[in-house]
Amino acid sequence: xxxxxxxxxxxxxDSFRNNDVYxxxxxxxxxxxxVAPDYKEFIPRNALRRLSPILRMGLTCAMExxxxxxxxxxxxxxxxxxxxxxxxxxxxxxFITSTSDFLSPTAFIQSTHNTIGGQISLGLSNHSYNMTHTxxxxxxxxxxxxxxxxxxxxxxxxxxxxxxEKIPFLENLQPNxxxxxxxxxxxxxxxxxxxxxxxxxxxxxxxxFNIQSVENEIKRFLATENxxxxxxxxxxxxxNIELSFEKTIHYLQHTGLHYSASxxxxxxxxxxLKSNPANNVLVVNHLxxxxxxxxxxxxx
Amino acid sequence: xxxFITGYGLISSIGIGADETILSLRNEKSGITxxxxxxxxxxxxxxxxxxxxxxxxxxxxxxxxxxxALLGMIAAKQAFEGHSISEEIKTGLISxxxxxxxxxxxxxxxxxxxxxKQDLSQYKHHxxxxxxxxxAKELGIKGFVNTISxxxxxxxxxxMMGARMIQSxxxxxxxxxxxxALTSFTINGFKSLMIFDEDWCKPFDNxxxxxxxxxxxxxxxxESEKSMQLSKQKxxxxxxxxxxxxxxxxxxxxxxxxxxAQLSMTEALKVAGLTPxxxxxxNAHGTATPxxxxxxxxxxxxxxKENIPPFSSTKALQVILWLHRVELKLFFRFLQLxxxxxxxx
Numbered sequence: 194x195x196x197x198x199x200x201x202x203x204x205x206x207d208s209f210r211n212n213d214v215y216x217x218x219x220x221x222x223x224x225x226x227x228v229a230p231d232y233k234e235f236i237p238r239n240a241l242r243r244l245s246p247i248l249r250m251g252l253t254c255a256m257e258x259x260x261x262x263x264x265x266x267x268x269x270x271x272x273x274x275x276x277x278x279x280x281x282x283x284x285x286x287x288f289i290t291s292t293s294d295f296l297s298p299t300a301f302i303q304s305t306h307n308t309i310g311g312q313i314s315l316g317l318s319n320h321s322y323n324m325t326h327t328x329x330x331x332x333x334x335x336x337x338x339x340x341x342x343x344x345x346x347x348x349x350x351x352x353x354x355x356x357x358e359k360i361p362f363l364e365n366l367q368p369n370x371x372x373x374x375x376x377x378x379x380x381x382x383x384x385x386x387x388x389x390x391x392x393x394x395x396x397x398x399x400x401x402f403n404i405q406s407v408e409n410e411i412k413r414f415l416a417t418e419n420x421x422x423x424x425x426x427x428x429x430x431x432x433n434i435e436l437s438f439e440k441t442i443h444y445l446q447h448t449g450l451h452y453s454a455s456x457x458x459x460x461x462x463x464x465x466l467k468s469n470p471a472n473n474v475l476v477v478n479h480l481x482x483x484x485x486x487x488x489x490x491x492x493x
Numbered sequence: 494x495x496x497f498i499t500g501y502g503l504i505s506s507i508g509i510g511a512d513e514t515i516l517s518l519r520n521e522k523s524g525i526t527x528x529x530x531x532x533x534x535x536x537x538x539x540x541x542x543x544x545x546x547x548x549x550x551x552x553x554x555x556x557x558x559x560x561x562a563l564l565g566m567i568a569a570k571q572a573f574e575g576h577s578i579s580e581e582i583k584t585g586l587i588s589x590x591x592x593x594x595x596x597x598x599x600x601x602x603x604x605x606x607x608x609x610k611q612d613l614s615q616y617k618h619h620x621x622x623x624x625x626x627x628x629a630k631e632l633g634i635k636g637f638v639n640t641i642s643x644x645x646x647x648x649x650x651x652x653m654m655g656a657r658m659i660q661s662x663x664x665x666x667x668x669x670x671x672x673x674a675l676t677s678f679t680i681n682g683f684k685s686l687m688i689f690d691e692d693w694c695k696p697f698d699n700x701x702x703x704x705x706x707x708x709x710x711x712x713x714x715x716e717s718e719k720s721m722q723l724s725k726q727k728x729x730x731x732x733x734x735x736x737x738x739x740x741x742x743x744x745x746x747x748x749x750x751x752x753x754a755q756l757s758m759t760e761a762l763k764v765a766g767l768t769p770x771x772x773x774x775x776n777a778h779g780t781a782t783p784x785x786x787x788x789x790x791x792x793x794x795x796x797x798k799e800n801i802p803p804f805s806s807t808k809a810l811q812v813i814l815w816l817h818r819v820e821l822k823l824f825f826r827f828l829q830l831x832x833x834x835x836x837x838x
Contacts, residue, residue: 269739275620276642288681289603301682302744305591306621306642314739320756323739324650327593327642329622335639342657370617402626403635 194493195341196391198350201257202382202460203227203250205449210257215464218442221449226359226379236316243299244312245279247358250381251309252316255352258385259317264350266385268322268343269310272336272355274329274452276306279360309356322348330372330431330478333382333456334400334486340386341398354383355453371450372481373431378449382456392493393466395459401485408436411477414487426471429458432479444476454478455486462490496656496733497716499726500668502571504564505709506539510571525693525705532677537693539707540675556631559594560708562624565672566631568710573668575726578633582720585637585664586629587655588712589647589671593621596674624672637664645778646737647671648711653735655715665720670712680706686745688782696779696806697786704780734765746784751792758796769797779806 202208205221209230227250232241235253244252251271259266284300302308307325314323322343326335333355340353359377368374386395397418404410411434415421428438431445431454444458455478462474471492478486502510506524507517517524528538543551545560552567565588578584597618605611617623625640637658641650648671655669673679683689683706690703715732716724738760740753747753762768777789793801 274622284682285599285602285678286606288677288685289599289606296681296685298682298685298687298745301678301685304682305644307644308744310643311739311744314741315744318741320739320741320753322737323643324654324737325641325643327621327640328625328638329620332622338658338663339654342654342661345661346657365613366616369614400637400639402629402638 194394194396194491195344195386196389196394196493197463198385198387198389198391199258199261200382200384200460200463201254202380202457203229203254204380204382204457205378206447206457208457208460213464213468215461216468218447218461221376221378221447223376243303245277245303245358246379247273247277247279247356247381248303248309248312250358250379251354251356251383252312254354254356254381254383255313256316258352258383262350262385266317266319266321266350266352267348268324268340268351269313269319270324270326270336270340270343270351270353271307271310271313272326272328272332272453272456273306273309273357274327274332275357276327277304277308278358278363280304282360282362313352328400329484330452330455330480331400331484331486333453333459334398334478334488337395337398337488338400341395344386344388349388351386352383353386354381355456356381357451357453359451373445373450375445375450378451380448380451380454380457382453382460384459390493393463394491394493396489396491397487398489399485399487401487403483404485407432407434407477407479407485410485411436411475411487414489415475418489420473425473425475426469427462427465428475428477429462430477430479431455432477434477452480455488459488459490462488466490466492494660495718495731496659497718497721497728498713498730498732499716499721499724499728500572500574500576500714501712501729502568502574503709503711504541504567505711506541506707509567523693525707528675530675532680533675536680536689537691537705538675538680539705539709541708554631556627558627559618559624560596560674561590561593561672562618562627564674564708564710565590565624565628565670565712568670568672569628569632569668569712572670572712572714573632576666576714576724578635579723582723583636583663583665584634585639585655585658585667586625586632586634587639587641587651587658587667587669588625588628589641589643589651590621590624590673591642591644591647592673592676592679593624593642594618595676595678599676599678628672632668634668637667649735650737652713652715652732653737656732656735659715659717666714666716666724668712668714670710672710673708675706675708690781694781696777696781697790698781701781701783701786703782734761734763734767736760736764747788749788749791750795751788754789754792755795758792770800772797772802774802775804777804777806781806
């Protein structure tokens, strides 16, 4: 078991510094992208000006997690499918349309996926392991796998999370390239995994490719933990599944569409276990065709 | 648990495959020339002098893909030669890239900005994860796929992740490496940082002024002992130590004392159970920017003190932007492989 010490999420829901995100879930609010905290509390004003939404969200969640953790993180693992889109688009536009020989480097510097992890290490003056994974809709799941390996390697406080930001351009790509027709959204969720016993943890994670049947894969996954569909108290899923679960939440209806929404679903699952007489929560991420992410949360 | 390297492949401006590359290095043949694309023609770059179509034809690649994915397929296929897919060997692919399919996106986006027309379907190549999934498909790998994106340290991080997954038993065999095509995006980006040398780059030279950009890909196959017995492949080397640490100094510059590099070299030696005296050669990042080479030299001095082993950077001959380490180790046939990584932030 990989225990969860603390979680911080910024999303379309009122999730930041909310102790029970599960109970306060509401429908997606198309008027607002995310319910943002006052970033000035976390990031100096002059730095804030230059940071894109994904960097603000990632850095703020990481700092909030650090505030709730006594020791410095000894690993930082970040997942993002599409990364820093706003600065990528900005730099593309800048160099394609510019007639000057001099370009501002800020957007370029902040366009790479690892800027999120980099800003976190800079913001926390943290010299530890720092990794960025980008695997489409499974970016959070592969990051979790890395974080679990860090705990296996003897690390004690591992920050792991995922972040995405939307830009209007993405709407052009729905639904053919960006799967699904839910309204696009942004979001970030960060977790601290620890080797110390806590009340709730992540039992198992799988990132699967070229799958034939979601239902069979779920059954196989649960069987490796001696569980069946009947043992799952809550399933949080991106798509319809042809299996009958006790209770189902379609999480994209709450997060909107972004490729790391399963990280937010994991946050919801954690809070559900905390406040209900339940033992097992399954997060099913089948946003893209033949790829499947499965996360099993359990009471400790 | 020992991690064995049982295959390798690479493509860069100085050659396709290990033999060609080693020959170029021995003869000190540089691959850095004036660029042949509209966006690269003003610069000295390490370009691969074949078009996408020429490469696809030569290597029998049918997939519609970005140049980043294509270079990755060529190098990964070489690395995987002699290997075959088997139910008994849990096989994965961990690639890495910084630009992903930007070579495709930037062309479409330019059309969009200039004439308001674009082929939206082309953006399917943009996501870095897609390039890795396509490389896996080319090799017939249906299992775990992952992409790492940490700029210059990407490919080394892919090796490390692969080794750790084998140690944990999640995989028995994993093809690891990295790929990046030369793009207008990166050329303009590094131009905006003003760290280009208009001449050939000169790593660790007193007159060093900056870097040249290039493109390429390099992959190796990592296996556990159990996997090697089944695949019947021979080990060319072991991967014995690795580490990743963050300099946490500046977004684009290295600290003057190379703290991140010191931390990662120290830890990599520890993981390998070696001391600095055991190291026979260091392949340095050596970008030829004054800042990098100073930082790296200080870090090497602090670890190796009076007994600094021979070290070099082959950037003067072959420039592979952002993920060069894998290939370099190959040239020395992995005599002693200790990965060290410093994420430059």
